[in-house]
Amino acid sequence: MDTASDQELAIALARMSRNLLSQDTVQNTLNSIVEHAVDLVDGCEHAGILLLHNRRQVETAAATSELVRRSDTLQGELCEGPCFDAADNGVQVYRIADMTGSVQRWAQYAPYARDLGIASMMGLLLYTDEEEYGALDLYSSRPEAFGEHSELVGWVVASHAAVAFSSARMDAQLQTAITTRQRIGEALGIVMERYRIDEEQAFQVLKRSSQHRNIKLRDIADHVTSTGEIPGAR
Template sequence: MSTPTDYEELATRLAHMARDLLQQKSVQDTLDRIVEYAVQLIEGCSDAGILVLRKRQQVETLATTSDRVRESDRAQGEEAEGPCFDAANGGAHIYRIADLSESQQRWPRYAPRVRELGYGSMMGFLLFTEQDNLGALNLYAPQPSAFTERSEQAGWILASHAAIALSSARTEADLHTAISTRQEIGEALGIVMERHKLSESQAFDKIRKASQDNNTKLREIAHHIIHTGETPGAS
């Protein structure tokens, strides 16, 4: 039975985790730290992973603590069933599967494969904010009934902090990309203006036309111009 001291210690560790996640330098670093913390902080958890369901129902593993988790994600994708698919199709934001040996009727193809990997129970949480659905955090244990109500409560708090940190990391990464793109396009414009004696608007039209003609992103055309001095397809 948990004592108030247990909860105070968990709250302290979760607060430390929240600060640490916000200090990570990249989206991938944030993802990797989330799964590490899941194993450290969630009672019963031996492995953890984050996956996302892309368009056309393709499963992509974003971070794991073991190759077995990656195999579990692959099984979900290949069999097109499992907790990730249930959640994506309007299922619960939280699930706790006490015994995977009893899930064969629910997931007749996926459940045997995840059991063969050595897992007896699972728990998972959607990572989401009001603006974004960021994927799912899946937790694994080798024995059945490894996860308790306290595990679920702690997992929900962890997932909530993780979603905020991940969303913040993605926003910052998008901002850096946007700034970098603008700088590269500006540099490429200067090269085209100087080389072809064009105005800024004429140079931009030239770069945009090269992007359209070559079915290539504007940033990639700018990158090519910066490194070669040539505009693709220009006479």
């Protein structure tokens, strides 16, 4: 690449990073990641994010086309494929130059991929969690579509995406925690006023209702604040 192309790519990646961090929901962040991947990685025609739960259950968190969803479903059913393995094994990058030829590593998946029109693809690790893994999937209908430069840019995109995804999830979790705390506080106030008891006693009332009915405390609180009734209370 020449200097001008390097500068253009650097500017595009910087804009992508800012755009990802500006998204207001986790899903919007994921959707933006796959759109940027198609725009920035040479040869990429389709992109998606595959999440692997408990090392078995596949979820398509974002996709630019139905082809991506069908590929993810196949990889989940067969428990193999570049993106499945990138997520499952924690490998940074899998790159298949030509899916139209003999592919030994994914012998079951490859024929189905060819039927979908997939000729080359990459799976790039996004993150690993205790019970969840994520990979960025890139697809092309052309053999040899992804070279070393595509792999490098894909890895950089995935690295930025991993940071943005983590930040979005943390923000969402924090917001959920704040909202839950507020709803529980409202529910405590209702119980305290109704039964003329203090905050600790009111909390025990909600806690017992949660345990006896096997319902999360925040759901008990939501029920109390929306109906004024405590499940199971006499």
